[in-house]
Amino acid sequence: MSVPSTTPRPVAANSVWPRLEPLLPQVTKPIQYVGGELGAVVKEWDTATVRWALMYPDAYEVGLPNQGVQILYEVLNELPDTLAERTYAVWPDLEKLMRAHGVPQFTVDAHRPVRDFDVFGVSFATELGYTNLLAAIDLAGIPLLAADRTDADPVIVAGGHAAFNPEPIADFVDAAVLGDGEEAVLEITGIVREWKAEGCPGGRDELLLRLARTESVYVPRFYDVDYLPDGRIQRVVPNRADVPFRVHKRTTMDLDAWPYPKKPLVPLAETVHERYAVEIFRGCTRGCRFCQAGMITRPVRERSITTVGQMVQQGLEFSGFHEVGLLSLSSADHSEIGDMCSGLAEQYQGTNVSLSLPSTRVDAFNIDLAQELSRNGRRTGLTFAPEGGSERIRKVINKMVSKDDLIRTVVTAYTNGWRQVKLYFMCGLPTETDADVLEIAEMAHEVIRAGRAATGSKDIRCTVSIGGFVPKPHTPFQWAAMERPEVIDHRLKLLKQAINADRSLGRAIGYRYHDGEPSLIEGLLSRGDRRVGAVIRRVWENGGRFDGWSEHFSYQRWVDAAAEVLPAFGVDLDWYTTRERDELEVLPWDHLDSGLDKDWLWQDWQDALSEYEQDDCRWTPCFDCGVCPAMDTEIQIGPTGRKLLPLTPVNGLKLSTGAQQ
Amino acid sequence: MAFSQGFTPHPKISYASAAPTGVASEAEYLEIGLREPVDPEQLRLALDAALSPGLDVLDAVVASGASLPDRIEASRWRIELPQVDPDVLAKAVAVFSAAEEVLVERMTKQGRRTFDARAAVIGIDVIAAPTTPSEDPDVPCAILELVVRQVTPSVRPDDVLSGFRVVAGLEPPVAPKVIRLAQGTLTAQGAIVDPLDADRDGATIGGR
Numbered sequence: 001m002s003v004p005s006t007t008p009r010p011v012a013a014n015s016v017w018p019r020l021e022p023l024l025p026q027v028t029k030p031i032q033y034v035g036g037e038l039g040a041v042v043k044e045w046d047t048a049t050v051r052w053a054l055m056y057p058d059a060y061e062v063g064l065p066n067q068g069v070q071i072l073y074e075v076l077n078e079l080p081d082t083l084a085e086r087t088y089a090v091w092p093d094l095e096k097l098m099r100a101h102g103v104p105q106f107t108v109d110a111h112r113p114v115r116d117f118d119v120f121g122v123s124f125a126t127e128l129g130y131t132n133l134l135a136a137i138d139l140a141g142i143p144l145l146a147a148d149r150t151d152a153d154p155v156i157v158a159g160g161h162a163a164f165n166p167e168p169i170a171d172f173v174d175a176a177v178l179g180d181g182e183e184a185v186l187e188i189t190g191i192v193r194e195w196k197a198e199g200c201p202g203g204r205d206e207l208l209l210r211l212a213r214t215e216s217v218y219v220p221r222f223y224d225v226d227y228l229p230d231g232r233i234q235r236v237v238p239n240r241a242d243v244p245f246r247v248h249k250r251t252t253m254d255l256d257a258w259p260y261p262k263k264p265l266v267p268l269a270e271t272v273h274e275r276y277a278v279e280i281f282r283g284c285t286r287g288c289r290f291c292q293a294g295m296i297t298r299p300v301r302e303r304s305i306t307t308v309g310q311m312v313q314q315g316l317e318f319s320g321f322h323e324v325g326l327l328s329l330s331s332a333d334h335s336e337i338g339d340m341c342s343g344l345a346e347q348y349q350g351t352n353v354s355l356s357l358p359s360t361r362v363d364a365f366n367i368d369l370a371q372e373l374s375r376n377g378r379r380t381g382l383t384f385a386p387e388g389g390s391e392r393i394r395k396v397i398n399k400m401v402s403k404d405d406l407i408r409t410v411v412t413a414y415t416n417g418w419r420q421v422k423l424y425f426m427c428g429l430p431t432e433t434d435a436d437v438l439e440i441a442e443m444a445h446e447v448i449r450a451g452r453a454a455t456g457s458k459d460i461r462c463t464v465s466i467g468g469f470v471p472k473p474h475t476p477f478q479w480a481a482m483e484r485p486e487v488i489d490h491r492l493k494l495l496k497q498a499i500n501a502d503r504s505l506g507r508a509i510g511y512r513y514h515d516g517e518p519s520l521i522e523g524l525l526s527r528g529d530r531r532v533g534a535v536i537r538r539v540w541e542n543g544g545r546f547d548g549w550s551e552h553f554s555y556q557r558w559v560d561a562a563a564e565v566l567p568a569f570g571v572d573l574d575w576y577t578t579r580e581r582d583e584l585e586v587l588p589w590d591h592l593d594s595g596l597d598k599d600w601l602w603q604d605w606q607d608a609l610s611e612y613e614q615d616d617c618r619w620t621p622c623f624d625c626g627v628c629p630a631m632d633t634e635i636q637i638g639p640t641g642r643k644l645l646p647l648t649p650v651n652g653l654k655l656s657t658g659a660q661q
Numbered sequence: 662m663a664f665s666q667g668f669t670p671h672p673k674i675s676y677a678s679a680a681p682t683g684v685a686s687e688a689e690y691l692e693i694g695l696r697e698p699v700d701p702e703q704l705r706l707a708l709d710a711a712l713s714p715g716l717d718v719l720d721a722v723v724a725s726g727a728s729l730p731d732r733i734e735a736s737r738w739r740i741e742l743p744q745v746d747p748d749v750l751a752k753a754v755a756v757f758s759a760a761e762e763v764l765v766e767r768m769t770k771q772g773r774r775t776f777d778a779r780a781a782v783i784g785i786d787v788i789a790a791p792t793t794p795s796e797d798p799d800v801p802c803a804i805l806e807l808v809v810r811q812v813t814p815s816v817r818p819d820d821v822l823s824g825f826r827v828v829a830g831l832e833p834p835v836a837p838k839v840i841r842l843a844q845g846t847l848t849a850q851g852a853i854v855d856p857l858d859a860d861r862d863g864a865t866i867g868g869r
Contacts, residue, residue, distance in 0.1 A: 025683030025836055036713025268713060320711065352664055 012045060016103050017111040023097045031269040032060035033094065035108035038266035038319065041077045041084075042110045048083035050192045052076050052185070053107055053117040053154065055087045055136060057129035058548060060108070063088040064265060065273040067327070068123045068160060071260040072181050082189055085109035085117075089132040090139070092545055098139060105140035114140040118192055120154040121185070122173070124162035127525035128518075128548040130169055133158075134540040137172060144537070146174045146221060151203045157188065157217075164249070164296050165473040165589040168528040168536060170220035174204075175211055178218065178592055179249030179296070180282070182258050187214060209243070218247040218592060225530055225588075231571040233529060233586040248593040249296065251633050255282060255303040259311050264319045275323035275356070276315040280308055280340070281637075284329035285625075287614045288387070289398045289604060290426065292472035294329055296594045298627040300618055301636040305336040305343070309644040312344060322352045332361040332369060333618065335638035341372045343644025349375055356380040362401045367412050382413050385424040389440035395611040396431055398604075403443060407450050410462070414451040420461045423447070427495075428469040428488050428519065430480040430608065437491045440464060441498035445505045463510035464499065466492060468519030472526050474594040476604035478587060481580040482523045485555075488516030517555040521547070523577045524562070529588035532576065534565040595633075597626030663694035677729040678736070678844065681817055686841035688736075690856060692729050722860040732856035733811055735783065736844040738818045740805040744834045750803035751787045753829035758785060763824040767817075774814060778824040781816040784808030784851055806842075808851065 011017050024030035045051070054073055056063030063069065069086065076084035085107035090098065098104070105114045114120055114136070122133055137144055142153045158166050158176040166176035177184045188211065195207050202209075211217040222243040226234040238245060252258055264276055281302040284294035303311075312324050324344070334340065337357075344355055355373040362384045370382055386401050388394040394401060406423075413421050425440050444464050451460045468488060471477040492513050500506035524532060538561035539547075546552035562573040581587065583602055590598070600623075604614060617623055618637065628634055664670035673694030680686040695704075701721040709718040742750060757763060763779040788804040809816050818839045825831040845856040 022836055030683065034713075036715065038711055038713075040713075266711075352670060 012042070012110040012112060014045060014113065014116055015111040016106045016113060019101060019103050020098075020106065020111060023094065023101060023103065026097060027094045028091065029061075029269060032088070033090070033108060034268070035111070037064075037268060039261075039263045040109055040265060041073075043077070043083040045083070045110075045112070047081070049081040049196060050079075050083075050119070050189045051117045052082070052084040052119045052121055052189075053087055053112075053114045054084055055089075055114075055120065055122045055133075057089050057122055057124065057132035057136065059091065059546070060088040060267075060269060061271045062548075064267050064269075064271045065275075065277070066123065066125070067261070067277055067279065068125075068181060070265055071258075072121065072123075072185050073265075074260050074263060075182055075258075076185055076189065079186075079189065081193065085112060087114055087136065089129075089136060089546065095135065095139060095545075105136050115142050115153060117154045118196075119188065120156045122156065122158050122160075123181075124158055124160040126548060127162045127168070127522055128553075129162075130525060130536045131540045131544040131547055133169060134172060134537065135545055138540075145171055147171070149174070149204065151200065153204075155192075155204070155207065155211075159184070161292060161296065162526070164292070164592060164594055165526065165528075166218065166220065166592075167225075167530050167588040168525050168532040170530045171533040171537075174208060174219065174221075176218045176220070177216065177250065178247065178594065179216075180252035181250070182252050182260070184216065184250045188217065209240075212243050212247075215244040215246075216248050216250050219243070220530075223591065227569075229570075231569065231575060233588060235586060236588075236591045246591050246593045248631070249595060251299075251595075251631050252282075253301060253633060253636065255279070255301050255636075256307045259303075259307055262311070262314060262318070264315055264321070266319045266321070273325070274321065275325045276312065276319055276321045277325040277327050278308055278311045278315065279303065279328060280326050280331060280334050280337075281328045284333075285617045285635075286330055286333075287398050287604075287616060289396070289476040289608050290387070290429065290469055290472075291329075292475050295475050295596060297329070298595065298625065299633050299635045300333075302334055302336075302638055304638060304640050304642070305340045305644060306640070306642050308340060309343060309347075313347075313647060316353065322354060324348075324353060324355050326355065326357050328358075330361060331357045332363075332366050336640065337369060338372075339643055341369045345372050345375045347644060347647045351376070354380065358383070362386060362406050362409050364409055364412050367409065367416055370413075370418075371416060379418065381420070381422060382418055383422040383424060384409060386443070387424065387426050388429060388436065389425055389438070389443060390436040392611060393429055393432055393436040395613055396608050397426075397429055398608070398614050400613055403446075406443065407446055410447045411450045411454045414455050414460050419459060420463070421447075422463045422465055424465050424467065426469045427466050427491055427513070428483040428516065430469075430471075430477055432483070432491075434491055434494055437495050438498050440466075441495055441501070444499060444509045445502060448505045448508045458508070461508050461510065463512060466495075466511075466513035468514050468516055468522075470519050470522045470526055473587065473589045474596055474601075476601050476608055478527065478601065479581040479583075479585075479605055482520060482577045483516070484578060485516030485520050488519070492516075518547075518550070518553055520573075520577050521553075521555065521558045524558070524573060527588070528576055531566065531569045531571065535561045538565055593630065595625075595627035595630040597624070597630070600625050663696045675729070677733050678811055678815065680841050681819070684818070684839045684841060688841055688843045688845075690729055690733065690844065692724060698723075720857060722857045725860055727859070729856060732846055732859065733844050734847040735808055735810045735853055737784075737842045737853055738807045738809065739788075739840045739842055740807065740818050740822070741838040741840075742803040742805070742833050743838070744800055745803040745831070746801050747787060747789070747803040749831065750805060750825075753825040753831040754785055754787055754805070756828045757782075757821075757824055760828055763828055765820050765823040765827060767814075767820060767823070769814060776814050776816070776820075778816050778820040781810045781812045782807060782821060783810055783847075785821075808853065810847070811844075 054069050056066045056069045073084050076082050087107045143149050155174045158173045159181050163176040164178055191210050208219045212219040212222050223236050224239045225236050228234045283297045283300040386406055387399045388397050410421050447462050471480045499509050539557055542557055544557050566572050663673045676691045705718050705721040760779055762777045764775055765778045766775050786806045843853045845853045
């Protein structure tokens with residue numbers, strides 16, 4: 001038997017590791033800063049022409065599982081002349097030590113300073129990551145304001161859903177990309193590569209100009225915003241020649257051609273999701289009016305059953321995960337979901353692999369699928385999302401579910417052996433009254449009553465989970481007024497009382513909710529304009545970090561910062577949040593094209609107010625939202641008619657991973 | 662890999678006296694239950710391939726006889742104390758060694774506990790350090806090697822350092838670097854024997 005020896009961890013030339021390592025024993029969960037995950041890639045610095053640092057601006061445990069970052073990381077690292085490394089928000093304990101010891105924001109892969117990279121890409125799933133962006137830029141030693149940066153600084157690019165209105169962070173980022181990232185990062189890489197090969201002509205300004213000319217990369221500095229005396233925006237116009245008036249989102253067509261992630265990252269530290277996640281389709285046309293994701297990711301593009309099967313097989317083999325998530329915005333809507341679930345259940349029967357489907361559809365079909373997926377004996381939880389408590393409010397938000405549907409579905413779940421279901425609702429929706437929310441209690445009571453009658457058992461429960469509504473750009477509710485936090489909190493209190501008004505039923509109902517305050521701030525950030533950047537900066541200066549975490553979020557800090565900086569612009573927090581916009585107001589994101597026709601959005605908003613529902617174009621004729629013609633895209637759905645074949649069991653041990661370099 | 666029975670099956674894996682967080686180690690041991698027999702060397706290669714650089718699987722043997730925790734009686738540790746004068750350390754070690762008992766405190770999962778850090782220490786040497794590790798050669802660095810018996814509650818290197826503070830007021834100015842060099846069964850002479858030796862064929866005994 002040969003005698004193996006320990007391989008010392010390679011330390012890159014520009015690594016901060018020697019300075020970081022002594023700090024790690026003094027912080028919580030130091031393993032999150034160590035890197036070296038299965039699937040991680042470390043390349044020689046000098047072999048790469050274009051170098052990306054990719055950030056998910058939250059803690060490692062939240063950021064690592066992020067699909068978007070994992071996909072881009074893999075796509076970029078597959079290019080021979082490109083390297084991509086990851087960085088996450090560091091907790092305040094380490095930030096303090098890094099500042100004291102002069103250690104800059106670093107990547108977890110090779111512990112290189114973020115400032116050394118060419119491009120610093122930041123993916124925003126939520127606006128609550130903005131203060132973490134500022135913390136990372138500053139910790140990296142990069143000037144906070146894009147205007148102050150030099151050729152020695154990376155180009156900071158924002159992506160993710162929040163990038164559909166990057167105006168609040170327009171002063172801090174150099175560029176933003178709207179829409180799917182796979183092809184966008186390749187195009188940006190190509191532009192950087194070419195510009196560097198030419199000897200970086202014109203410096204940073206020229207590079208940004210080249211990016212802007214693609215018409216799919218938004219460079220805020222090339223646009224001026226003019227305001228009306230009353231504070232509203234007068235217009236947003238390019239301030240130099242050959243910069244487009246509007247910037248368009250990217251759409252990756254044919255998901256079968258982009259089967260990522262192939263080599264998912266397997267963390268050593270504990271993270272929020274430890275599973276192989278595969279997107280079974282992108283886009284959603286259910287038309288829920290509050291849902292930004294559904295609006296900005298159109299059209300629907302399915303991944304075929306066979307590609308999904310192959311990705312699951314290879315992803316599991318590579319990673320060793322025991323859980324598979326079949327992700328999308330409404331997974332039960334895939335044209336071949338039945339065959340997909342039964343095929344995968346068959347393939348993994350008798351193994352430790354469990355399958356899960358984020359279930360949002362309220363119908364019995366969903367339970368059939370869940371039954372199929374729980375063949376291995378492990379029951380995943382069932383969540384149904386009626387979103388609104390009353391029939392009326394469900395018409396406003398275009399969530400076409402009747403109370404009878406819901407009761408029938410949940411009772412079916414109970415009779416099929418589920419003991420517990422989760423019901424998800426929102427509070428603070430446009431036109432909502434106390435009565436709409438109180439109907440949630442009636443619905444929950446009826447669910448328990450019907451469930452007890454059907455099963456003859458008292459051992460059934462449901463959890464009512466309430467999220468706060470936040471109006472988002474590029475949705476029909478982008479014009480809506482938000483409700484004040486006090487009103488929301490009062491409604492939530494009334495609902496609690498109503499649920500517990502019947503003690504026997506109330507005991508079987510769990511109740512979870514969020515306070516109204518964080519939603520109001522999220523609303524400020526999601527519909528904010530460039531002036532809101534000053535608020536973000538002030539909050540960050542006053543210690544704001546990790547605003548998505550209730551233990552770190554401070555409502556008062558945001559209120560105070562808004563009160564300090566906004567009056568100079570003649571506006572205030574209420575102006576951004578609780579004010580309804582009218583049809584002709586120029587919205588901060590009007591020059592950013594999600595493909596949705598603004599007139600259609602306005603009509604849909606009017607339909608919402610008159611409680612008129614809109615069908616799903618997946619099954620009914622086109623309703624002219626504008627995306628397909630504007631973006632030159634089309635719906636891509638099956639069925640392909642193919643089936644998943646039984647797997648030949650793989651025996652033996654897997655020896656090479658091929659990922660560590 | 663074998664899994665436990667039950668609603669949420671867990672992989673069958675158990676760690677014996679794992680090193681504390683923030684401590685380097687050249688000698689960690691664990692037991693894994695497998696569904697079927699495999700060649701230990703193939704298993705070693707497969708595990709090593711899946712782990713991070715720096716986490717190296719050096720050897721695997723088929724377990725027989727005594728369980729792993731029964732085979733781990735003591736650990737050898739090396740503690741580097743940058744910016745500590747070796748003479749100062751030597752004095753502290755002398756006082757510590759002369760003591761019958763040195764009570765120290767540590768937060769454990771059960772709360773704050775007070776226990777003796779002295780009795781478990783069966784070997785303690787200040788190493789003359791011609792090879793100053795890693796850092797600036799002008800800064801002194803005291804180096805200590807410890808052999809500590811596996812007891813309950815476990816006595817860790819930081820407990821011994823707490824003991825130096827208690828008996829001699831030694832307060833390291835910067836965080837010490839601790840490395841576990843070996844663990845295993847203890848011979849009558851105080852040497853540590855690789856716990857896997859008992860399961861190796863004759864040819865590889867002492868092969869590491």
